[in-house]
Amino acid sequence: MRIDIITVLPELLASPLNHSILKRAQDAGIVEIHLHNIRDYSTNKHKRVDDYSFGGHAGMVLQVEPIHIIIEKLKAERTYDEIIYTSPDGVLFNQPLANQLSTFENIIILCGHYKGVDQRVRDFLITKEISIGDYVLTGGELAAAIITDSIVRLIPGAISDEVSALSDSFQDGLLAPPVYTRPAEYNGWKVPDILLSGHAKKIEDWNMEQSIERTKLLRPGLLDGK
Numbered sequence: 562m563r564i565d566i567i568t569v570l571p572e573l574l575a576s577p578l579n580h581s582i583l584k585r586a587q588d589a590g591i592v593e594i595h596l597h598n599i600r601d602y603s604t605n606k607h608k609r610v611d612d613y614s615f616g617g618h619a620g621m622v623l624q625v626e627p628i629h630i631i632i633e634k635l636k637a638e639r640t641y642d643e644i645i646y647t648s649p650d651g652v653l654f655n656q657p658l659a660n661q662l663s664t665f666e667n668i669i670i671l672c673g674h675y676k677g678v679d680q681r682v683r684d685f686l687i688t689k690e691i692s693i694g695d696y697v698l699t700g701g702e703l704a705a706a707i708i709t710d711s712i713v714r715l716i717p718g719a720i721s722d723e724v725s726a727l728s729d730s731f732q733d734g735l736l737a738p739p740v741y742t743r744p745a746e747y748n749g750w751k752v753p754d755i756l757l758s759g760h761a762k763k764i765e766d767w768n769m770e771q772s773i774e775r776t777k778l779l780r781p782g783l784l785d786g787k
């Protein structure tokens with residue numbers, strides 16, 4: 562898979578995308594992540610990429626031209642399954658959407674900007690708008706990092722134990738059961754006996770019960786598909 566991220570702040574993305582599973586997946590050739598600085602495509606001699614909004618709204622707006630140039634350049638090189646814009650107006654990001662995006666060959670993520678991008682970018686170049694939650698970030702870079710992280714870990718081979726990605730919270734519409742490791746008792750706090758029993762079927766049933774109980778208690782809406 563290839564992910565092209567278009568941003569005015571590539572430095573903000575460099576660190577989250579270059580550690581742990583994301584780094585290993587790139588090193589192993591499972592995913593290619595390319596950062597594109599919008600400023601590099603400015604046709605303005607001062608490398609400006611934003612301007613005042615028509616109509617007098619406060620704040621600067623990212624201009625259509627440099628973004629159009631980058632997207633057209635990328636589209637001339639390969640076909641994209643989705644061209645995403647990160648914005649609080651978008652569809653709410655969730656696990657089924659992460660699963661779907663992880664099956665794609667090539668995607669572009671355009672990071673939103675604090676007062677937005679020229680609406681013509683959204684009308685003519687973007688195919689999907691995604692929000693990571695009902696709150697406002699200063700820019701779309703952290704949203705792009707979150708979306709990328711959640712997609713990459715689902716690509717076969719990115720996580721050594723693939724079963725673990727499938728048993729994540731939300732993957733079956735339920736929260737994950739609790740997990741424990743050694744020691745079996747610490748400070749008088751005990752690991753549930755069932756997990757030490759070695760009885761695979763009973764442990765599986767217990768995990769499922771715990772998932773359902775946790776979901777009822779913490780996220781009851783998930784049980785109704787919310």
Ligand code: ADE
Nearest residue numbers: 647648649692693698704
């Ligand atoms: N940009 C600003 N806020 C955002 C959000 N909640 N989701 C995605 N992109 C954003």
